[in-house]
Amino acid sequence: MIRTDPDVERQLVALAHDFAANEIRPVAPHHDETESYPTEVIAKAADVGLTCYDLPERYGGGGVESVRTQCLIAEELAWGDAPIGSLATSGSFFAGPILELGTEAQRERWIPPLCASPPTMAALAITEPGAGSDAAAITTTARPDGDGYVLDGSKTWVSGAPEADVYLVYATVAPGTRSKGITSFVVERGDAGFAIGRKLPKMGSRAYPAAELSFEGCRIPADRRIGDEGHGFAGVLRWFERTRVTLAANSIGIGRAALEVAVAYAQDREAFGKRIHEFQAVSFRLVDARVRLDQARLMTLHAADLADEGEPLGTEASMAKLAASEAASFAANAAVMTLGSYGYSREYPVEKWLRDAKLEEIYEGTNDIQRLIIARSLFPR
Secondary structure, three states, X not given: OOOOOHHHHHHHHHHHHHHHHHHHOOOHHHHHHHOOOOHHHHHHHHHOOOOOOOOOXXXXXXXXXXXXXXXXXXXXXXXXXXXXXXXHOOHHHHHHHHHHHOOHHHHHHHOXXXXXXXXXXXXXXXXXXXXXXXXXXXXXXXXXXXXXXXXXXXXXXXXXXXXXXXXXXXXXXXXXXXXHHEXXXXXXXXXXXXXXXXXXXXXXXXXXXXXXXXXXXXEEEHHHEEOOOOOHHHHHHHHHHHHHHHHHHHHHHXXXXXXXHHHHHHHHOXXXXXXXXXXHHHHHHHHHHHHHHHHHHXXXXXXXXXXXXXXXXXXXXXXXXXXXXXXXXXXHHHHHHHHOHHHHOOOOOHHHHHHHHHHHOOOOOXXXXXXXXXXXXXXXX
């Protein structure tokens, strides 16, 4: 079983919390309001090792293998600001499939720059206009051509795309065969035939920009293919099982931040001659938020422990993401209701956390998809 030394784990969690409090929180409202990229924060995160703490030491990363420890760090960064925290660690989404399916030469080529200061920024390109939850419906093609491949098609909702330097793109080498032909390729900014399209307007998570991508006769060499042809779909599904656990931790961080503000406000605000936390309507709502968040945290750490033990965690990862994302939305909404008009105002951060929490219910598999995965474990064929 993989475990981080307890003293080291406490130091890493404290580092993440202090960084979130001192470097992320002060600038998060500005980047949300202006939808601007937090370049300086990402550079500072790289300087202290928070952009690649979960990548192997031999490639310049922090070597934190324990998913439990990764979750604890992710929760602290999301407590500071989930979009910025996710953006800072986005290299892991790109690196994971390469670590699993790539050659050693590919790992040495693309992973160390993710751990540099400032880091190379990376993005994962799967979703298409007609292939969201049904990822096997990908229609972007990769046609073998001499000693390389030619990519044609488009992607949408690619998080981090406007500022990324490299992209892990999923395309099919056998159109019409669904998952059997899906293969992953590295595309670099500046490749001929590759274009970054419009930046997509979003309700929340505005500091973590998303954009469309297009490929028109985009030729790439064969050494940019990651793994064998047709192995991309299974590889990304396995990786999502793991990343859904850390996404659950992100949600808990959002919910925790919202609950803290709501509790403090309820202790100070007076109405009808007493503090509003003395009204059961207020206190019970916050109690429910606390219970849901703690339940979700336990489920998340259970899934993380399964990952650290090398056990299957598909169902448990989906349960953790489902419970945590809905707990975050509940806690953020409870905070808005507790603060009333101030909760609805942008002068307080809770309305932002409600907007950010909603995305946690959508990406890397909507909660409807998570329920479908869980249902399959209850009713196996």
